[in-house]
Amino acid sequence: MWWDSKVEEIRDEARSFAESIVAPIVNRMDVTSEMDSHLLEEMKRAGYMSMLCPKEYGGRGLSTLEYAVVVEELSRICGSTGITIAAANSLGVYPVYLFGSQAQRDLVLPGVGEHGNLISFGLTEPGAGSDASGTKTTAVESNGNWLLNGSKCFITNPRFSTWFIATAVTDPDAGARGISSFLVHKDTDGFSVGKAETKMGLHASDTSMLHFEDVTLDTDAILGPRGDGFKQFMMTLDGGRISIGAMALGLAQGSLDVALRYAKDTLGIEGKIHGRQAIQFPLSDMATQIEAARHLVYHAAYLKDQKQPFAKQSAMAKLYASEVGHFCSDSAIQIMGLDGYRTGSHVERHLRDVRLCEIGEGTSEVHRIVISRYLLKELEALDKATRDAKPETEKVTA
Ligand SMILES: Cc1cc2nc3c(=O)[nH]c(=O)nc-3n(C[C@H](O)[C@H](O)[C@H](O)COP(=O)(O)OP(=O)(O)OC[C@H]3O[C@@H](n4cnc5c(N)ncnc54)[C@H](O)[C@@H]3O)c2cc1C
Incomplete structure (x- = not known):
């Protein structure tokens, strides 16, 4: 029903990539807890960071099935490699494409395919994992801007990312309708990537904290309508x-x-x-x-x-x-x-x-x-x- 020669071609390409480029270094990366920089560049060059980004924005424009097959093949050899591309696509590219305005898409998406400018997704906080209603990060409107304060933990790919999607409470009394999402550039004053988490597995995948201290954003940094974050x-x-x-x-x-x-x-x-x-x-x-x-x-x-x-x-x-x-x-x-x-x-x-x-x-x-x-x-x-x-x-x- 779902398999065709194009999916097979993409599977073969990913399998060959995994076996020739990832397999020889997988144990070293696990021991050093670092994603190999050459591998990262090769993944960008292969278009693996922009698989779910449409071609009109410079991405590979793969179907979800083709994308899933690539994640499967890379994970067959290395889970860290698999999660790196999975988070870049489904937690980064996908929400920007789905919820971003035309201007936000034009600003963020071409850089993923052209330069491998990854996007990280910051939802989880200490005390707000399964239950996102515990979100403590706030975004307050002030002088025509948004002022973000708070921290996120266990976020995938921050050290490789240029853009960040961050959820924050905009209307504390509105329950699930009180959370909104924002697009934050890595060089924004007051924003920083915090310490890398130490963890049981996925050693070569970057998992780090994010900190927002009086981060000032333009009003158009909000992703989609206010209150749509949840x-x-x-x-x-x-x-x-x-x-x-x-x-x-x-x-x-x-x-x-x-x-x-x-x-x-x-x-x-x-x-x-x-x-x-x-x-x-x-x-x-x-x-x-x-x-x-x-x-x-x-x-x-x-x-x-x-x-x-x-x-x-x-x-x-x-x-x-x-x-x-x-x-x-x-x-x-x-x-x-x-x-x-x-x-x-x-x-x-x-x-x-x-x-x-x-x-x-x-x-x-x-x-x-x-x-x-x-x-x-x-x-x-x-x-x-x-x-x-x-x-x-x-x-x-x-
Ligand atoms: C390697 C790694 C990468 C990650 N990357 C990202 C990322 O890129 N961006 C991001 O935002 N987050 C990321 N996360 C966070 C991840 O999504 C959370 O770990 C997940 O949402 C679960 O939250 P928690 O770990 O705080 O567990 P908790 O919510 O604290 O759950 C603890 C236990 O309670 C149980 N539990 C909780 N609520 C209920 C309930 N209602 N009913 C029954 N049982 C319940 C859970 O099943 C679990 O067994 C990452 C985590 C890891 C480990």
Whole structure:
């Protein structure tokens, strides 16, 4: 339904990029906790930072499905590389394109494709993760400008970014309608990128704090209408979930690839039909679950490309693929024993890296809540349709 020769071509290009440019340096980057500068430049040159940016703005203009396949392929080798391009596209380019005015698009988007000027997305704060209503950053109107104050934590890509989307409370008494989004340039007075977070995995991905101290912005720095921030980041995260699903899928596939090779070459299970079931069964479970996760992720991407509702499917894809990624990387370590547990085995890094997928852009628990809401809404709609279809006489007696 969704696969064609263009997707295949893009998959092959990304696979070759990952294997020739990323694979040789992946363990070094994990140890030094630094994204290789040459790799970063190569990703920009390949147009991987602007995949979701339309061609008219200098981007690659890929479909969501093609983009997801690239995130999957890079994550198969390196989760840090995967999250770097995923955040640049779905949390950076996508909301600017979707919610930005013509002037904001013209100002920000061409630089992504031409110069790799990344955009970071600043929503999370200490005390405001799953529940964004805890946002403490404020934007106050003052003398025809906006004055921003506050901090953001665990933000992906700030050290590589030129532009920042930041959410802030503009109307404290308006609840969800009281949050707005702003576009901030890195050189704006009072803005700074804070300390880099130390973390369990994704070592080569930049994750840092942002600080706003009396940052003065023009009135036109607001992204979309005042009070639309909440709605905007919900829509942004709907798309972002496809990216995290694709990332988890890549890490799951990467784990299976390593474990399968080990089972064949080192454990010698090839050709044996008994006696190695402890190894064969988890390999089969991994492959089956990966196939199911791939269908969920691609289907959500396909629906988005067809401009059909996709939020329930992207939540399911993200939830399931993340848990499959965790299962596969953990199973791969078990299959390989100490050779999997050993630092540098790839699969131990995949396990550390994939753990983010069950937390970032909505935890698994929050996704279960989101999905159940869709189920209840669908049931309500069905009940209403059944009631409406009943003849008037039955409605009265019912
Ligand atoms: C590597 C990394 C990169 C990130 N990049 C970005 C970024 O670029 N931009 C950005 O804005 N943010 C980013 N984040 C933040 C990320 O989106 C948050 O971690 C996520 O929203 C969850 O928030 P939290 O970690 O504060 O967890 P919390 O919200 O504190 O949750 C803690 C626990 O409580 C549970 N919980 C919370 N609410 C409920 C509920 N209503 N019902 C049931 N259980 C609940 C959660 O499921 C979880 O188990 C990043 C995080 C990481 C780790």
